Amino acid sequence: MSKARISVLGLLASAGLVYGCATDDGAMSAAAHGTMAAATETASAPMPVTIDNFMLPDETLMGHELYRLADAKAIVIVTQANGCPISRTLAPHVRELKARYEGQGVEFLMLNSALQDSREAIAKEAAEFNFGIPVLLDSNQLVGEQLGVTRTGEFFVIDPKTWKVTYRGPLDDRFDYGVQKAKANHTWAADAIDATIAGRPALAASKQSPGCLIDFPERAKKAQHAKISYTTDVAPILEAKCVTCHQPGSIGPMALTSYEMVKGFSPMIREVIRTDRMPPWNASPHVGKFEDDKSLTKAEIKTLVHWIEAGAPRGEGPDPLALAKREAPEWPLGKPDLILEVPSYTIPASGVVDYQRPHIVNPLKEGRWIKASTFKVDQRQAVHHFLTGYMKDIPTGPANESRWGSSVGGYAVGSESVLWPTNVGTFLPPGGAIGIQAHYTPFGKEVTDKSKLGLYFYKDDEKPDLVMRGAVVIDNTIVIPPGASRHKEVAYLEFPKEALLYSAFPHAHYRGYASDLWLHYPDGKKEMLLSLPRYDFNWQRDYVFEKPIKVPAGSRLVAHYWYDNSKRNPANPDPTKEIVWGDQSWEEMFFTNVRYRWVDETAANPVNYDELMNQTRMLGMLDDNLDGKLQKAELKGEMGKRLLAYFGQIDRDSSGSIEKPELAAVQSMFGRRRNADQAQQQQAPAAPKPAAGGR
Structure with missing residues (x-):
């Protein structure tokens, strides 16, 4: 390659415009060699002494909060970006490292801070190259900024006892630009993991990681961050997204009524934004659009966090939060009728x-x-x-x-x-x-x-002219094993007639970890409608779709819930217990309430398809493999045990499965029995009111 060609590539690399490419066999191209070589002159951003807590979803939209890994012996974060030959080449070696250490209590995560990579593209890359490790979506680059990430292929080893970053550098010395040795002479990352587990200081690598450069545009704007205006930039965000709850008489624990209050709570504001606890919206920005979206935009998140990290300067101008006397109204929607x-x-x-x-x-x-x-x-x-x-x-x-x-x-x-x-x-x-x-x-x-x-x-x-109705995607047969950290349950609701779906309200209890909602069309197409990568029991809401979603007759609304019954769940009352459905918060629920209307129903022409929908409700609770029938292995919980006891009688055609017509006959019998019980209860005298406090 000519000197002129290398010079041009070097200029492009330093500007972040050339990323590096791979041939079909995964080897680096000649152009990539030149780009990477030129990029070695770029200085790394400083590494922090400790790492702050954060919550990020991975490529599957499962949330990961760093400080919930406090019981790990060490945490390893590996930087990644799509299309980078170094990231791809490292994939099998990272899997080997994980296999070597995960039995010793070491947790592995990947971090993608590349602005150009979408969730879908990251998921495709992770599957194609079999990463085998969650890839965290650092879409706002806040975690990468704090860690000082510069390139892909950087290994960060963290001590969860102190949250100190004990090592930053390459995996070992096998990989360089255009060079791959068969055997490493220096195993820096593994040595650092061993040292962290043993409580010894880790030795620093003698060179930086040879990965692709990642563009962090905000790093060049530190001086501008100190000039972010509280009056014109920060206070309007707080007024729009925070003050409704954080004012006297409202639900928030502190009143953000002046700059002094905001400044005093600024470290906490930064923390709750980085951990996605506030605003309490919880729905992933990667899925769907919703009315009255309470979340912060990417620009708002960066403005607030960078302003706080610059020292939360007061600057010039009036204080919008202090100008008006604020008090939560008695009735937020006005006086009721x-x-x-x-x-x-x-x-x-x-x-x-x-x-x-x-x-x-x-x-x-x-x-x-x-x-x-x-x-x-x-x-x-x-x-x-x-x-x-x-x-x-x-x-x-x-x-x-x-x-x-x-x-x-x-x-x-x-x-x-x-x-x-x-x-x-x-x-x-x-x-x-x-x-x-x-x-x-x-x-x-x-x-x-x-x-x-x-x-x-x-x-x-x-x-x-139109009638709103409601139903629940529910599963009261859930069984959550003791100690399970990501136990998954699934249930669905089948729509017998065409409908328009307006909203969804997911609900679980202390062990609820994540939830989503899918629409499975009759033709086999699937669409994710809502994702909560990190469900929060303390804040629950109805997610109203920006536009009602068409639900063709025969479609299924499929909900998934993940439960954390492990000791890593700080809200878990007892990780040694098997958990089933129950009313109380230390028990569990699988409950997604939906609001919809039937397309052919009007106020003048009411219709009722609830009975048709109920015919598939039991099937939707138990049919975990979604094949439209029940096998013995799917019959769990009290309801499942009852069906299992009479499986041979219900399975009239001896097919080995309980199919829709067979299950409908059982439900009809249960319905007649329930109606008789209710009639008897209505004739009985009123039961005495239970004493306050308990069972």
Whole structure:
């Protein structure tokens, strides 16, 4: 290659414009050799003494939080980028290193900070080259910036006891630009892992990693970060995304009402952004678009974090957060048309409170169409959730959900109001009652909750034409083994008629780790609609799709949940227990509530396909391999045990599987028995109210 050619490549490499390419056999091309050689002159960014916590999703959209690996003997992070010959060549050697050390408690992760790589492309690269290690999507480059990443193929060894970075450098001395030795003379990364496990200082490598340069444009803007304006850049972000909760009288723990408050909490603000705890949105930006998106954009994340890392300077200009007196409104949607009082309940200071199922007598003398609802929760620390359902008759005992009709609203921490789309509503008939499922949790002192439900109606001259309905993708047969860190469960709901899907509300408990929702079309096509790489029990919400999603007849809504029943889960009450479905938070749930409407239903022409949908509900809970029938191995939980006991009788054609018609016959029998039991309960005298506090 001519000197002129090498010079040009060197200039391009230093500008980050040439990335390096590979021939079909994975060897570096001549152009790549020149690029890499020229790039060796680029100075590395400084390595931090310690690494701060972060949460990043991997290429499969499974979340990984660094500090949850605190019990590891060492953590190894390897930098990667698509198309880089060094990354590809290293893949089998990284797998070998992982196989050598994972039995000793060493955790391995890859980190992709390349701005040009999409999640889909990274997933394809990981599969093609069989990385065998989660590839973390550092889309905002914050982790790469903090680690001082410069190239692919850099190995960072971290001591989880101190979170010190004990080593940064190449795997060994086998690989260089255009050179690959058969045997390493210096095994720097392995030596560093051994030293970290033994508690000894790790020796530094004598050269930097020979990988492809990764462009970090913000590194050249440190001086500009110090000039980020609190008045015009930072405060508007906080006003738009944070202050609604973080103001007097609202749900946030601190009020961001001035620069001084923001400055004082700035280290914490940086931490909760890097760990994706705030804003409490949780939905992956890689999947779907949603109304009222509470998440921060990439630009907003970088502005806030870089401003804080520059020292959170005050700068010139007024303080927008201090100019207005802020107080959370009594009713966020304005005064309701109808305010209903949830029956008061005294929550003990400690102990277990069973789900309460009171009811509210419906005072309406004529039916009304609901367009929105909201709960005004009296004791926020004690109320976990409220669910509602219309009941034709006023119950004489607990308002059991089995007798509910349409929901008139709900509450969970982070999701207090329900707004129906324009021209869509839920009809609340006159009379009867509204059943309540109330989940209360003691928090150290006895309190009496006096929450209220506010309903907002369409006016008589603006009645909606379309009807909103709701259903649940549910699996009450879940069984989570003790110690399992990523136990997966699946369930689906089959739509018998064409529908439009408006929203999804995932729900699990303390062990819930991640969740997603897919649409499986009748023609075999699959589409991911929602992904929560890191589910957060403390914040739950309805995710409303930006545009309603068409669900053809015969489609399935398929939900997956992952559960962390290991000791690494700080919220896990007991990792030694097998966990099944249950109401209480230390038990578990698999529950994704969806709102939809039937395409051929109008207010003037109501239809009810719920019975058709229910015919496949049991199948959707148990059919883990999604083949449309049940094998013996799929029958788990109490329901599964019952079916297994009569498997031979239910499997009338002796096919070895329970198919839809066979299961429908069993469900019909159960339905008749349930209806008879409910009729008997309605005739029985009211049960005495259970004592507060427990079982």
